[in-house]
Amino acid sequence: MDSTITFTVNGKSRTVTTDPQRPLLDVLREELKLTGAKYGCGEGQCRACTVLVNGKSVAACITPVADADKQEVLTIEGLAKGDRLHPVQEAFLVEGAFQCGYCTSGMIMGAVALLRENPSPSEDDIKTTMQRHLCRCCEYPTLVKAIRRATAATPTR
Amino acid sequence: MKTKLLKPRISSPAPNSSASLRLATSGQAFSLSAPTQPPEYQEEMEPVGYDFGLKRRSFVQLLGAGLLLAVSAAPALAQRRGGRGGGGGARNIAARVHVGKDGTITVMVGKVEAGQGARAELSEAAAEELRVPASRVQLVMADTSLVPDDGFTAGSGSTPRTVPAVRHGAAAAREALITFAAQRLSVDRRLIQVEDGKAGSAGSQAKVSYADLAADADAAKALDQAIPSDIALTSVAQWKVLGKPTQRPNARDIVTGAHQYPSDISRPGMLYGKVLRPPSYGAKLATVDLAPAQAMKNVVAVRDDEFVGVVAPTAFLAEKALDAITPTARWDFTPQPSSKDLFDSLRRHAQGGVPANPFVDVLAQAKQALRQIYQIAYAQHAPLEPRAAVAEWAEGKLTVWIGSQNPFGCRSELARAFHLGEAQVRVVVPDFGAGFGGKHTGEAGVEAARLAKAAGRPVSLRWTRKEEFTWAYFRPAAVIQIEAGLDDKGSLTCWHFVNVNAGGAGIETPYRIAKHRSESVRSEAPLRQGSYRCLAATGNNFARESFMDELAVAAGADPLAFRLAHLDNTRLRPVLETAAQRFGWQESIKKKKPNVGVGLACGTEKGSYVAACAEVEVDLTSKRIAVRRVCQVFDCGTILNRSNLLSQVQGAIIMGLGPALREEISFENGEILNASFRRYQVPRFADVPELDIHLLDSPDHASAGAGETPIIAIAPAIGNAVFQATGQRLRWMPMRVG
Numbered sequence: 001m002d003s004t005i006t007f008t009v010n011g012k013s014r015t016v017t018t019d020p021q022r023p024l025l026d027v028l029r030e031e032l033k034l035t036g037a038k039y040g041c042g043e044g045q046c047r048a049c050t051v052l053v054n055g056k057s058v059a060a061c062i063t064p065v066a067d068a069d070k071q072e073v074l075t076i077e078g079l080a081k082g083d084r085l086h087p088v089q090e091a092f093l094v095e096g097a098f099q100c101g102y103c104t105s106g107m108i109m110g111a112v113a114l115l116r117e118n119p120s121p122s123e124d125d126i127k128t129t130m131q132r133h134l135c136r137c138c139e140y141p142t143l144v145k146a147i148r149r150a151t152a153a154t155p156t157r
Numbered sequence: 158m159k160t161k162l163l164k165p166r167i168s169s170p171a172p173n174s175s176a177s178l179r180l181a182t183s184g185q186a187f188s189l190s191a192p193t194q195p196p197e198y199q200e201e202m203e204p205v206g207y208d209f210g211l212k213r214r215s216f217v218q219l220l221g222a223g224l225l226l227a228v229s230a231a232p233a234l235a236q237r238r239g240g241r242g243g244g245g246g247a248r249n250i251a252a253r254v255h256v257g258k259d260g261t262i263t264v265m266v267g268k269v270e271a272g273q274g275a276r277a278e279l280s281e282a283a284a285e286e287l288r289v290p291a292s293r294v295q296l297v298m299a300d301t302s303l304v305p306d307d308g309f310t311a312g313s314g315s316t317p318r319t320v321p322a323v324r325h326g327a328a329a330a331r332e333a334l335i336t337f338a339a340q341r342l343s344v345d346r347r348l349i350q351v352e353d354g355k356a357g358s359a360g361s362q363a364k365v366s367y368a369d370l371a372a373d374a375d376a377a378k379a380l381d382q383a384i385p386s387d388i389a390l391t392s393v394a395q396w397k398v399l400g401k402p403t404q405r406p407n408a409r410d411i412v413t414g415a416h417q418y419p420s421d422i423s424r425p426g427m428l429y430g431k432v433l434r435p436p437s438y439g440a441k442l443a444t445v446d447l448a449p450a451q452a453m454k455n456v457v458a459v460r461d462d463e464f465v466g467v468v469a470p471t472a473f474l475a476e477k478a479l480d481a482i483t484p485t486a487r488w489d490f491t492p493q494p495s496s497k498d499l500f501d502s503l504r505r506h507a508q509g510g511v512p513a514n515p516f517v518d519v520l521a522q523a524k525q526a527l528r529q530i531y532q533i534a535y536a537q538h539a540p541l542e543p544r545a546a547v548a549e550w551a552e553g554k555l556t557v558w559i560g561s562q563n564p565f566g567c568r569s570e571l572a573r574a575f576h577l578g579e580a581q582v583r584v585v586v587p588d589f590g591a592g593f594g595g596k597h598t599g600e601a602g603v604e605a606a607r608l609a610k611a612a613g614r615p616v617s618l619r620w621t622r623k624e625e626f627t628w629a630y631f632r633p634a635a636v637i638q639i640e641a642g643l644d645d646k647g648s649l650t651c652w653h654f655v656n657v658n659a660g661g662a663g664i665e666t667p668y669r670i671a672k673h674r675s676e677s678v679r680s681e682a683p684l685r686q687g688s689y690r691c692l693a694a695t696g697n698n699f700a701r702e703s704f705m706d707e708l709a710v711a712a713g714a715d716p717l718a719f720r721l722a723h724l725d726n727t728r729l730r731p732v733l734e735t736a737a738q739r740f741g742w743q744e745s746i747k748k749k750k751p752n753v754g755v756g757l758a759c760g761t762e763k764g765s766y767v768a769a770c771a772e773v774e775v776d777l778t779s780k781r782i783a784v785r786r787v788c789q790v791f792d793c794g795t796i797l798n799r800s801n802l803l804s805q806v807q808g809a810i811i812m813g814l815g816p817a818l819r820e821e822i823s824f825e826n827g828e829i830l831n832a833s834f835r836r837y838q839v840p841r842f843a844d845v846p847e848l849d850i851h852l853l854d855s856p857d858h859a860s861a862g863a864g865e866t867p868i869i870a871i872a873p874a875i876g877n878a879v880f881q882a883t884g885q886r887l888r889w890m891p892m893r894v895g
Contacts, residue, residue, distance in 0.1 A: 022473040030429070030471055035421035036414020038590070040541050041622040045834035048541055076414035089412040096404055099804055100272025101411035102418060102541040102590030127842040134834065136541045136591050137272050138811035139804060140845045 005069045009034070010078025020066035024058075025049045027065045028075060036076035036105040046134040050106035050113075051075045057113035076105040079112065087153040088112050088146075097146035099137035107133050111147045120151060200311045201660065202563075202597040202687040203630055207574040209461060209607055244308025244565065246322050250333065250380045252305045253326030254283070260354070260368030262287060262294055266323060267307030268315050269299045269562055270405075270588040271540075271596070273864045274801035275315045277405045281798065282320045285391055285398040286327035287367075288351040296406065299564040299586035310562045311594060311688060313763045313862020316797065320860065321390070328388045330367075333379035338365040340376075393795055393856050402800035407588065419560040419589050420545035424615035427547065428457075429472040430608035431479040433465035433486060434624060438684065438827030439493045446485035450478040458482065459611035466604065468612040472619070493827025494683035500532045503636050506681035507657045514640050516651035516672045523642025523650050525711050529704055532889040533635040533659060533696035534821035535684055539839055542590020543625035548605035549615035554581045557602040560589030567599030574603045575610075593812075594688035594865075595629055626832035631822055632689035633682065635659035637700040641670075647712030649723055656697055658682060663694025663762040663869060666701060668723035684824065690809065691865035694762045695816065695872060699890055702758035702873030706880065716757060716877060717742055726761065732790045732853060733759045733768040739849055740770035740788035746881070752777065753785075756877025758870045764861030765793035769810070769870035771846075773878040780894050782818055784875055788849040791867050794858035802863050806850050809867035815839045817872035821891050 003020040006013065009032060016031050028034045028051065037060050040048030044059035051060045052074040053067075079086040085093065088111045098104045107130070114121060114129045121129070126147050135143060244267055247253035255263040264283040270276040276296055284291040297303050299310075307319050331351055338356035339346040342365065348358040355364040371377050393400065410416035433445065442463045450458035450467050456478045457468040467482070469475040494502055504511060520526045546559040555577065561567045561584075568584045571577070584602070605618035620628075636657040642650040652666055652673035658680040665675050677693070689695070709719035717737050724730050737743075737757060745755040752775045759768035772786040791806050819838045823830045831837045876887050885894055 018471075019473060022471070026471065026473050029421075033423065034414075035417065035423075038418070038542065039420065039619060040543075041834050043622075043833060043835065046541065080413060085412065092412045093404075093408055096408065096800060096804070098272070098408075098411055099274070099808060100541065100589065100591040101416065102272075104411050105414045108412065127845075131842050134541060134839065134841065136539060136593075136812070136839065137804075138808040138840055140811060140840075140842050141807060141848060142804065144842070 003066065005065050007068045007070060008072045010073070010075060016065070018065060021064045023061050024051070024063040024065045024068050024073070025060035028060060028073075034075050034077050037109075038102055038105060040103070040106075040134065046103070046106075047110060047132050048103050048106040048134070050109040050133070052109055052113055055113065055116055057110050074109075076109060079108070086112065088115065088150040091146045091150035091153060095142050095146040095149060097139060097142040099139055103133065103135045107135065107143060111150060114147070115151060121147075123148065200309055200597060200688050201692070203685050204570055204598045205600040205603070207464070207570075207600065207603045207607075209464075209574050244306040246307055247305035247326055248383055250326055250329045250382060250384055253323065253384065254287070254330040254380070256330065256367045256371040256377075256380065258368060258371045260366055260371070262289065262367060263297055264294050264323065264327065265297045265304040266319060267299060267304045267564060268319050269310045269564065269586045271310065271560075271562065271590070271592040273315075273805065274405065274798060275310065275319075276407065276588065277403045277801060278316065278320060278798055279323050280406055281398045281401075281403055282323045283327040285396060286324045287331050287354065289354040291398050291403060291406070293354060298588070300583070301564055301568050301585075302583045306565045309566065309597065311597065313765070313865050316860050316862040317764065320797065324390050325386075325388055326384050328390055329382075329384045330380060332388065333382075334365065334367060334370050336379060337370045337373065337376040341365050341369075399797055400795070401798070403798050404800075417587055418542055418545070419547070419558055419587055420542055420617070420619045422547040422558045422587065422617065424547060424549050427615040427617055428468045428470055428612050429475045430466055430468045430605060430616045430618040431472075431475040432604050432618070433479060433483065434628060435488060436828065437490070437493060438824075439491050440488040440827070443487040443489050445482060445487070447482055449481035449485065453478050453481065457612045459608065461607065464604070464607060466608045466611070468608050468614075468616055495825040496535070496823050499535075499634055499683065500636050502683065503634060503658045503680040508679045511638060511657060512655055512676055512678065514653040515674055516642075516653055519651040519672050520640060520642045524645045525643045526640065527643070527704070527708060527711055528638070528640045529707060529888060531637040531639070531696070531700035531703065533637065533699070534816075534890060535634045535686070536632040536689065536816045536820045537626055537629065537822055537837065538593040538595030538632070538689060539626065539834075539837070540591035540593060540595060543620040543622055544596065544601035544629060545617070545619040546602040546605040547615060547617045548602060548609040550606070550609055554583070555606055556583045556585065557599075557606060558585045558587060559599060559602040560592070561586055561596050561599050561602070562592045562594070563597045563599070566597065567602055570599040571603055571606060575606065593690045594692070597688055598630070622834065623832045626837065627829045628685070630685040630687035632816070633659040633686040633693065635693065635696045637696060639700060639704045641704070641708060643708060643712050647714055647719070649708065654701065656693060659693035659696050662692035663697045663760060667726050667729050667759075667761050668705070668720070669725050670723065683827075684822070690812070690868050691762060694760070694865070694869045695813065696890065698758065698760040698869040699872045699876065702760065702870070703876050703886070703888065706756070706877040707886065715746065720759065728792055728855070728858075729759055729761050729766045729768070732766045732792050733757070735851060735853065736768035736770050736788055736790040739790070739851055742770060745772065752882050754878045754880065754882025756874045756879070756881055758873035758877060760866070760869045762866045762869060765791065765863060765866040767791050767866050767870045769874040771871065771874040771878045773875055773882055775879055775882045775894055777883065777894065782875065782879055782892065782894060784814060784844070784846040786847045787871065787874070788851070789867065789870065790851045790853060791863070792853040792855055793861040793863040793866070795856050795860045796852060796854045797860050799852065802852055803850060805863050806852065806867040807848060809865070810848065810850075810871050811840050811845055813868040813871040814844055816890055817875050817892060819891050
């Protein structure tokens with residue numbers, strides 16, 4: 001039985017009528033055409049699907065869309081302010097912290113969530129928090145560098 | 158429809174045999190020999206033999222029970238056999254470089270971008286010869302309706318073969334501009350220089366641009382000419398664009414999420430598909446009831462002999478529809494192998510038996526004779542984007558967007574499956590989410606196309622992780638047997654190396670040994686298998702470099718000194734020496750800390766050279782091997798793009814930790830038991846050791862590809878370090894301490 005879900009996605013109110021058990025990832029990608037978040041495993045093991053719900057990192061592939069009802073969702077598409085990239089995006093770009101780039105959206109959103117919780121993480125903090133994110137091209141050292149660069153560039157709040 | 162997962166049933170060509178392209182079916186082998194130069198490697202794959210539209214019997218007659226495509230990438234062959242793997246490349250300038258009247262420069266290549274850096278490298282290559290900034294080059298990759306067939310993106314071939322091909326085409330366009338400028342400006346051709354896309358004589362304001370050339374109908378005909386084979390390329394010393402670290406041209410789209418991967422492609426009216434998979438290898442569909450799916454609103458279910466799939470407006474509904482019919486399927490099972498019997502089975506079924514050592518006499522006279530067996534497990538590439546494709550039919554023509562390393566091969570696969578001419582099929586490969594040698598085939602495209610045909614609408618098919626872990630092909634497992642003799646001075650007298658099942662990549666020893674033979678034989682593979690990053694070279698180097706350490710111990714020699722005493726190769730030697738020096742080998746080997754050890758390994762493959770030193774700490778209680786420090790030195794000739802090269806080397810080392818320490822496909826009676834990232838554990842942040850990577854630039858040597866060879870030294874370096882730490886010799890990948 002379909003339900004009507006109303007939530008804020010990248011600052012805009014959106015309403016979707018769909019099966020409440022449908023993964024948030026599918027709704028973002030198929031209904032809202034926000035394909036930045038990726039499917040990688042379907043069980044929250046790779047985090048290519050990471051988006052923020054109320055500022056917290058979630059694996060959208062295992063989050064039923066019902067859980068996002070009346071919540072605030074932020075995806076990679078909502079991160080830049082116009083042409084101005086978010087400091088984490090900028091840092092990934094400058095460091096070239098990707099090869100195929102399929103994990104990048106999830107990595108960036110994971111790093112944004114990390115910096116919201118801990119504005120000045122140590123290298124160990126970064127590795128521990130990002131441990132759940134997979135990069136099969138194994139660009140890990142550059143990813144750590146990029147997140148450190150973003151840490152330096154992000155004003156503490 | 159008939160589908161069959163085709164298994165190889167023929168002997169593989171001996172390594173380093175004459176260049177040939179083999180299309181072999183059961184009992185019949187078609188071998189197209191090109192008697193020129195030996196192939197540098199052979200890519201391997203097992204296509205799924207989909208055939209929609211023929212009767213079952215015709216299918217069997219056509220393709221038999223087994224199909225193995227082994228594609229040689231020797232350039233001479235590639236020119237001759239255009240379209241079948243090597244790729245014919247571009248004959249005319251216009252097929253490679255298109256100059257618009259507005260001055261837009263479009264360069265067309267048949268290669269794909271899967272994270273290895275081809276887009277940046279090929280853009281730079283064209284820009285260098287056209288004398289324009291790289292940002293002026295718009296690179297169209299891997300759209301079969303637009304680009305020349307440059308062959309697979311595999312075997313580290315883009316750098317040594319496609320870069321020169323693109324440079325030739327671009328240089329020819331530049332020469333056409335020079336000729337045109339000389340005429341229009343009435344200046345001697347030899348005085349014309351091209352800078353920033355404009356041609357003229359030095360010091361003069363009068364310039365002619367690529368746009369001017371394109372706008373002049375007569376002059377533009379020069380671009381329709383064949384690319385001269387003798388055209389001079391810009392020397393390394395004069396490079397302005399190549400050789401500089403450059404970012405991927407679409408990098409911004411990656412960090413904003415704007416780039417459309419194959420799984421992101423959306424077409425008007427597109428639906429989502431799912432395919433019914435057997436529960437295990439070898440299971441054959443007997444019956445299935447599609448009614449429960451067909452009863453669902455907006456769902457289309459199709460059965461075409463053994464192919465069963467569903468299509469729905471959402472992926473979620475498609476999955477529900479698949480779930481509805483799955484319990485109704487009845488399967489016929491035949492007993493299948495299990496991973497616990499794998500190595501015995503591979504040995505037992507070695508075709509023609511495991512070859513006998515041809516040097517038994519030499520071995521009998523040796524002071525010491527050593528013999529060991531190494532085992533290499535099945536591994537999965539597990540690219541982060543599983544196979545994905547979108548298929549669309551319009552007026553009898555088929556367009557497929559797909560993540561594949563083999564766009565023209567996919568076109569052939571689609572044409573064959575649907576009985577179309579290749580001109581009726583267009584394959585587009587958007588930059589996709591990694592391959593590592595695991596995406597040479599186009600089955601996802603064929604499946605999407607069959608579903609799209611049933612639904613009468615475009616269909617997106619994205620394999621699940623479980624499907625990718627189970628039905629994509631695997632890196633072949635291997636049993637490797639080595640025998641060698643040492644004389645009373647501790648020198649190697651003979652060497653016999655046999656790889657059963659995985660193939661001959663990197664199989665030749667780089668060491669000086671009077672009598673040596675290295676060979677590979679096929680076996681009966683229980684799982685679908687094919688290329689992997691550096692193919693069999695990971696296993697072959699693991700075995701050889703581990704065994705070299707065992708021989709060093711037997712000879713009472715230091716592992717480094719023992720190797721150097723047998724190593725004449727003028728490029729591998731400095732690579733090994735530099736790695737040992739940077740790592741502090743001499744000091745490290747003397748230090749004795751409990752359960753901490755160091756090891757080294759080296760090797761060469763596909764024209765590049767690598768050496769690694771590793772320090773490990775072994776916890777004998779938890780059985781954990783922690784790799785603490787790695788120094789790797791790599792030489793691939795002239796460096797084209799240092800930042801990308803560093804990425805490739807770094808990524809290969811870390812990726813290589815997986816099959817070295819953990820990755821192993823486990824299966825029982827044909828069922829894959831660990832088809833998830835939870836159970837098949839690939840490297841993550843915490844696995845990354847302290848890394849010292851040193852890239853040796855050799856501007857006197859042509860650039861070799863670099864996406865593969867950097868993976869071959871890490872596993873044996875770790876194994877040798879574990880031995881030094883614990884005295885345990887680990888002769889299997891993944892390595893586990895007892």
